[in-house]
Amino acid sequence: MDHPMPSGRRTIVLPTIDHGDVTLPEPSWCAGHTHHDPQSARADLMHAGPTVDCTHLGTTLFSAEIVQSPYAQPGPPHLGGRTPGVSVHPLGKTLTPAGLYSLAARLDSYADQLRDLADRLTAIHAGEGQ
Template sequence: MSAEQPRMVMLPTSDHGDVILPEPSWCAGHAHHDPESLRADLIHAGPTVECAFLGVPLFCAEIVQSPFAAVDRSLLGGQVAGVSVDPLGKTLDPVQLYSLAAVFDGYADRLRDLADRLARVLGGEGR
């Protein structure tokens, strides 16, 4: 058995010319790459996971990695893969992403409570 070779991608940059780098298996490609990008701004991004209601996007998230980022800054992305969450504008690690999911779980419970309350109001209670 031989190990599968990583996919390689060549992306033009304004400061380093054509940059060849390994593309992670989770990367959705670089269809929207701007050749005027700096090498430090190159980014791998996975498929977007969207939460929408009535056709309006509320949140979206995707795995991202910036292989040439100068500095890994907490919650801003970097050389280590994370999950970028919009409109939060932060890149989260697995523990932070589980914490966000827990916040959503709690909020969903509060929305269900509010729906129950509204149903009682519409049913004539509290007039």
Template sequence: MTNRTVTLPTLDHGPVTLPEPAWCAGHADHRPDTARADLIHCGPPAALTYLGIDVFTAELVASPYASTTIPRLGGPTPGVSIDPLGRTLDPADLYDFAARLDTYADRLRALADQLDAILAGGAR
């Protein structure tokens, strides 16, 4: 655990002091009209950017006061949020997602090979 804390203003509970995990990138974009249940810790984003467009971003997240019990929608337990998927994944989900990305990358390479052959006049 960490000894760091952060105090954030909230709409419904006033200033709230909470432990801040070492991986949290801070709260520079925190809005004071946020409800306590919506407070969130986010790690630095890991983005897959292509042609200047963020195709995917992923970051560690935890919402210490969230009360959701719906899987993959975040909560007090840290997870990895994937955008634009709009879900928070646990380790097993994240490994599965990475494996599916590997498979998709193979499909993209096969399409590149097919396109290369078409452009070279070898296939139609």
């Protein structure tokens, strides 16, 4: 259930197995908690934004979403945590803005490699280079 806070920000109350009902400030980018499991521990509570999928020929190649786990234990930044990041699947890492730009640059480079392969395959189909 959503509740307005005096500042105009919204909150959400989520049941947990170890701390009972936990009231969380809801970030404006959060897409909701429809998949929340009441058997979750407080440390596992997570805000997640809308998913951005890269799908080709009916197969999802990548999915990404902004995430934040406000009660997460300190750990490696690529595993997510209290600071919002972007969770990328199947990479299985949560990226900072710099990490996300780096991934995008690598995907741009990979797209160029795929275009090169397409050019080579086109030449092969045309009977060249066999």
